[in-house]
Amino acid sequence: MTQPDYAALAEAAIAARERSYAPYSHFHVGAAVLTAAGNIFLGGNIENAAYPMTICAERVAIFSAYAAGEREIVALAVVTPTDDAASPCGACRQVILELAPRSIIILLNLSGARRRVTPQDLLPFGFGPAQLGR
Ligand code: THU
Numbered sequence: 001m002t003q004p005d006y007a008a009l010a011e012a013a014i015a016a017r018e019r020s021y022a023p024y025s026h027f028h029v030g031a032a033v034l035t036a037a038g039n040i041f042l043g044g045n046i047e048n049a050a051y052p053m054t055i056c057a058e059r060v061a062i063f064s065a066y067a068a069g070e071r072e073i074v075a076l077a078v079v080t081p082t083d084d085a086a087s088p089c090g091a092c093r094q095v096i097l098e099l100a101p102r103s104i105i106i107l108l109n110l111s112g113a114r115r116r117v118t119p120q121d122l123l124p125f126g127f128g129p130a131q132l133g134r
Contacts (some may be wrong), residue, residue: 004075006116009034010108011079012042020044020057029059030079032102036072041065058092062099073100078107085113094125101128 009032017030024047031043045061058078058126065073080086085107088096096105105122108114115118120126 004034004104006075006077006104006106009040009077010079010106010114012040012108013079014110016042016057016061017079017081018044018045021046023047024051024054026051028081029057031057032077033061033065033073034075035065035070036074039065039068039070041068041070041134051095056089056092058088059095060104066099073103075104075106076100078105080107080109082109083113085109085115087117088122093119094126097123097126097128106126 012032013030016032017028019042020028020030022028022045029045033041041061041064043057043064045054045057046060047054058076062073078088087107101119103119105117106114107117
């Protein structure tokens with residue numbers, strides 16, 4: 001596969017913020033997943049009055065890709081409305097390690113900050129399929 005178009009994926013993540021449902025935090029996060037098949041799946045965070053039921057944008061996008069039958073995630077872009085590019089929560093790090101272990105993750109904000117990391121950067125020494133002999 002040729003080099004993924006990270007800039008386009010970042011733009012898709014920014015567009016995905018429109019799909020965020022965040023009436024409690026007003027913190028709108030967008031995520032976009034690129035699969036090996038070349039498809040892009042979007043996600044925004046979806047909150048709930050019962051706060052812990054909230055799901056992050058990253059997981060919405062990743063689960064959308066898996067729900068569509070995709071299994072190889074090449075890249076994931078996440079945009080937060082923060083001063084610097086924020087990094088995913090612990091739950092999302094665990095999900096990324098499981099479902100997008102070979103991906104490149106682009107973290108960005110709305111004013112040009114951008115950082116590229118790997119799942120292993122985000123969750124070093126993590127518990128994954130290997131511990132279960134998979
Ligand atoms: N959130 C995400 O969607 N992704 C992150 O990486 C960090 C946090 C959401 C969860 C909640 O809806 C809001 O941001 C505030 O924590």
